Amino acid sequence: MGYRLKPKYFDDVLSALSKHYDIMAPALMPFETRHSAQEVVGYRKIESLKEIVVDKKTFFSPKEILFPPRETMFYFTDSKIRESEYEEKNKIILLRTCDLNGIERLKNMFLNNGDVKDNYFKRRFESTKFWLIECDDGFDSCFCASMNSNKADSYSTAIKFTEEDILVDSNDNMFSELFKSYGVEEDYKVSFIEKNKLEVKVPLSENINPAVFEHDIWQEYIKRCIACGRCNTSCISCSCFTTHDIIYDDNKRRGERRRVWAGCHLDNFSIMAGGHDYRTKNGERMRFKTMHKIYDYHKRFGKHMCVGCGRCDDVCPEYISFSKCINKLYDIIEKENDK
Ligand code: SF4
Ligand code: SF4
Structure with a gap:
């Protein structure tokens, strides 16, 4: 059973939950762009409905909440190592279907990719509840349906923002009780987008041959x-x-190890021990990223790594379109197959 809440009662729910959770949602982030006096939509802690932005896509994804751009892994002295402690409040993240699927992709990388689990991701993931925001039409650069990422079920609560009210459906007892006491019953079930404006054709893995790499x-x-x-x-x-590794100024025998985001397009990413860099050309890096997103990951986990959020198309300063690149690749591979 779902519920319908008036905005002021939804705020009461947020306020009650704020005692136990940091509620992270798409919101305006002043002074976080390259240009002065401009705002960007990103993820931050919110306290009220009016802060939540649903008519724009966030520039960055919610991955930074579970996998921060920089994070201390452990502290060390010359004889001891101590893992960093996790003292943050539990979190609720409001996010869209593509991003919830994207977090599942991250979970595979950090928790299901071999015998060792990444404790830094694990402790954040396990203390987070996901609230799915229902999409209306999606945005122009979205192609989640082409990547089979337009549906999801690993959410605790689904939520739809209408002009007047907020519709919710939760499979979590604590949230359900709260919605029940602040709202009225309504037969609401989340709907998913079936088709985006942008369609991307992904080549089948079995049709990708070594010639494509050259x-x-x-x-x-x-x-x-x-x-x-x-x-x-x-x-x-x-x-x-x-x-x-950061060595402290006041005592050179103490320090900490931090992890920091890196990426396959960046210089020095593929330098190996001994100094050899095996992907120096930017075209080779584009090839690596593309094949990882639509080929290698799929072979390992049975799903495409790319979830079609379209952010890479939105943010590229050179207007390089990843979605067009996949379509071009599809045409080349299909042409080869027709011969
Ligand atoms: S590759 Fe691009 S479209 Fe795919 S998940 Fe990443 S940012 Fe989104
Ligand atoms: S955003 Fe565009 S220019 Fe920058 S690394 Fe990616 S593809 Fe290259």
Whole structure:
């Protein structure tokens, strides 16, 4: 059973939950753009309905809440190591279907990719509840349906913002009780987008052959891509990081190890021990990212890594379109298959 809440009662729910949770939602972030006096929509803690932005896509994804851009992993002295403690409040994240699927992709990378689980991701993930925001039409650059990421079921609460009220449906008893006491019963079930304005055709894995890796399609990106890494940092499913050791000034025998986001488009990302860099050209990096998003990950986990959020298309300063790149690849591969 779902519920309908008036805005002021939804605020009461947020206020009651704020005692136990930090509520993270799409909201305006003043002074966080490259230009002065402009605001960007991103993820931050909110306290009331009026702060939540639902008519714009966030520039960055909610992955930064579960996998922060920089994070201390452990502290060390010359004889001891102590893992960083996690003292943050539990969280509720309001997010869209593509991003919830993107977090599932991150979960595979951090928790299901071999025998060792990433404790830093695990402790954040396990103390987070996900509230799914129902999409109306999606945004122009979305292609979640093409990536089979337009539906999800791993949410605790689904939520629809209408002009007047808020509709909710929760499978979590604590949230349900709260909605019941502040709202009226309504037969609400979340609806999913079936088709986006943008359609992307993804080549079948079995049709991708080694010749594709050497194809001229990648040449275009050698000059166009400037290796800024924005497509990596804005991507919900990019999980790469590097580590830095910080030695404290006051005592050179103490310090901490931090992990910091990294990305396959950035210089130095593919340098190995001994100094050899095996992807120096930006076109090679575009090829690596594309194949990881629509081929390698799928082979390992049975789903595409890319969830079609379209942020990489939105943020690229060189107007490089990842969705167009996949479509071009599809045409090349299909043409080869027709021969
Ligand atoms: S590759 Fe682009 S469209 Fe796909 S999940 Fe990442 S940012 Fe979104
Ligand atoms: S955002 Fe565009 S220019 Fe920057 S690294 Fe990605 S593809 Fe290259």
